[in-house]
Amino acid sequence: MLLLLVRHANAAERDPAQWPDDRDRPLTDKGRKVQAEVSRFLRKRDLSPSLVLTSPWTRAVQTAEILVEVALVGQPPVPCEPLARDPDLIRLQDFVGNRAGPAIVALVGHSPWMEDLASLLLGGTGTSVRTDFPKSGVMGIEVERLEPGAGELRFFVRPKMV
Structure with a gap:
């Protein structure tokens, strides 16, 4: 299975007056545009996922x-609640394993949880592999x-590349 670890797009700045709960901050227009470009890039390379699991936070x-x-x-x-914080591989396996075996998830x-998950999958510890994500x-x-x-890095796409 190919896992696509995706960090959420650019969101509105923290503003407790507008979004008292940080989980409610939406994407900016620029964030939406950049995410669409990255998603198009994936589609054109036959890397569209058959399953998308997401943190329940708005952004x-x-x-x-x-x-x-x-x-x-x-x-x-x-x-997928485990993606809202430090991902637990056992809980993620429950979400992924309960789906009909998609090739790309x-x-x-x-x-920093996407970085921690990548580190865990690639190096075995949550902090052994550090990168700007x-x-x-x-x-x-x-x-x-x-x-x-248990993971092997196949690619890393930064928005500036697309």
Whole structure:
């Protein structure tokens, strides 16, 4: 299975007066545009996911919805609470394993947890691999199972590349 780790697109600045709960911050217009470009890039390279799991936070859900629409994914994104914080591989396996074995699965979440998940899959610990994971960035990791150190990096797309 190819996992696409997707960091949510650019969101509105924190403003407790406008969004008392940080989970409610929406994407900016620029964030939407950049995410559409990245999603189009994936589609043109036959990297459209068959399943999109997303943090339930607004900015991640909106990112996932753009990915689904532009990359022509056949089903809506599925909220996945473990992606809202430090991802737990066992809980993620429950979400991924309960689906009909898709070849490409997108996981849409937040920093630093996307970096921590990549580190866990690639190096076996949550902090062994560190990288700048930009908003709307996508890291493709091939895995046979969701276990520490079981992944192999296939690509890393930064929005400036598309």
